[in-house]
Each structure stands twice: as C-alpha cells, then as structure tokens.
Amino acid sequence: MSLTDPHPETRRQGEEQPVPELSVSVVIPHFNSTDTIGRALASIAAQTLLPLEVVVVDDCSAPEEREMLRGLEEETFPFRVRVLEQERNQGPAAARNRGWEAAHGEWIAFLDSDDSWHPRRLELQARALTPATLMASTHSLVLSEDDPSPAPLPARVPAPVRLGMGHHIVSNPHTTSSVLLRRDLPVRFTPGRFYAEDYELWIRVAALGDVLSVPVPLAYFHKDPFGTSGLSSRIWKMIAGEQRTFVLLRRDGVLSLPQFLAAEVIMVARIARRLALRAVRDLPGRLAGPRRPRSS
DSSP: OOOBBOOOGGGOOOOOOOOOOOOEEEEEEEESOHHHHHHHHHHHTTTTSSOEEEEEEOOSOOOOHHHHHHHGSSSOOOOOEEEEOSOOOHHHHHHHHHHHHHHOOSSSEEOOOTEEEEEEEHHHHHOOOOTTEEEEEEEEEETTTTTOOOOOOOOOOOOOEEEOHHHHHOOOOOOOOOOOEEEOOOOOOOOOOOOHHHHHHHHHHHHHHHEEEEEEEEEEEETTTTOOHHHHHHHHHHHHHHHHHHHHHHHTTSSOHHHHHHHHHHHHHHHHHHHHHHHHHHHHHHHHHOOEEEOO
C-alpha cells in the first residue's frame, strides 16, 4: 500500500454519514498571549462538533496575564474551560503533557493560543476515525494576523490518507494545532525540548499504529509558523532539533538503523537544498557588487 493511500474505511464515495459522537478535550498551552487566546476559543466555540472541555495550561505568564486567564473559567462557553498553572516556565511540551494528563475526554485535540480552527475541524476528523486510528491531523494554512475568516473547503472533502513511518521520516507531516490523538497513548512530549519535540512524538505514535491525515486546511496560523523575525536562526534550530529527534528515536529503538540513516540523508539533502536556494536568491546582489556613491 502507498504511504498516502486512502484509508480503506473511507474509500467508498457514498452519502455523508452522521457525525459520530466523540469525547474530545482541547489542550491549549499558554504563555503571555491573552491577546490572541480569545480568537482561539472563539474558533472552538464555532465547531460543528463541540468538545467536552478546554484545558488551558499557563506556562508561568506575567501576573497580569494569569489574572486575565483565570477569568476565562467564569465566562460562558458551550463547553467547560479549566485553567491550570505551571509554577515555573517549562516550555510547551511540558504544558501540553500536563493538559493531556488532566483531560477527561477520550481524545486530545491540540491548539496553540495564537492559532485557530475551521468550524468543521473536529467534525471532519471524527468522520475519518476508525477503531484502529491512534492519531489524525489535517492540513494547515497561514492567514494574516487580522483575518479570522475560515478558508472555503472543496465541495467534496477528499478522503483521509494513512501516513506510514516512511512518510514521517521524509518530513514532519503534522502541525500541532491540527492534531487529534487518543488520550490513552503510552507516549508523551519529551519535557524540556523546544524544537521538533512535536515531530518526535508524531513518529513515536506512527511506530505504534494507524495515523491519518484529512487533506484539507482546517488549522490556521495567523502568522508565519517561524515568526517574522529571526527566521534563519529559528530554521537552523529546527533542523538541529530534528537531528536530535532522530538520535533519540534511534536510541530508544523506535527507528531501525536503515530508517535512521535514511532520515539523516534526507535531512542533509534538505539542508543542501535550502543553502542552494539561498545562494541563488543572493546571487544578483553579489554580482551587482557594492553601490558606489554618485558624484555631484
């Protein structure tokens, strides 16, 4: 079977079935972002399949941010909002793990505090699930900071596809704000990691069983995923994080030696491509040389 073959349970082109009932807890890590978390919560409240609860984990924000966040528990939403507080800043991996452990739903949906969802995100993922599914994600889309409108979906949503281990080795096929996974999985984010910690977890899940993707954009970044400043330095940190991920997975026996070597070769190829593209982009400026001041 191809790495991107439609899941056998979803190949038939029949009428749309009723939305299945699904017990979902949404986990939102938060750090000094009360200016955007309202948009994230509004996108959850607009879901055609509402979650059981939203668990917001504050990662030791400023005192005034924490005070504002506590007020969310008193606001009216079509779901319960719980706010948990970390005693010290530990990073998003630890915050997501704490929310995961505290969740009551059978499924965990992740959403970053500055991202948002299409109204049908949970519904379409629920439709895609089978008894064997451990994790399901969707495609993502970058919107402008002030654009809250959901992108239009195709008239017929494409069938979900199964993503095997080989697909995960080539690149990270999931964004965290699009992921839905089973609460009872025996793996978690590695605490203390800040780059590619999500990629590590996705590969660990893929090694355990069935991972699907709904190939339409249902999760939205309202900025470039790498931010608008320090782009180059963060990309190189992400690459270093990926390399660390492969080393950890090989150490733990999740990746075989051939898989580890393939992942390393592919990563080197991506770095070479990035450097080549940068060289081509900078070539006109180098050929032109430094500008000379005009004589009066």
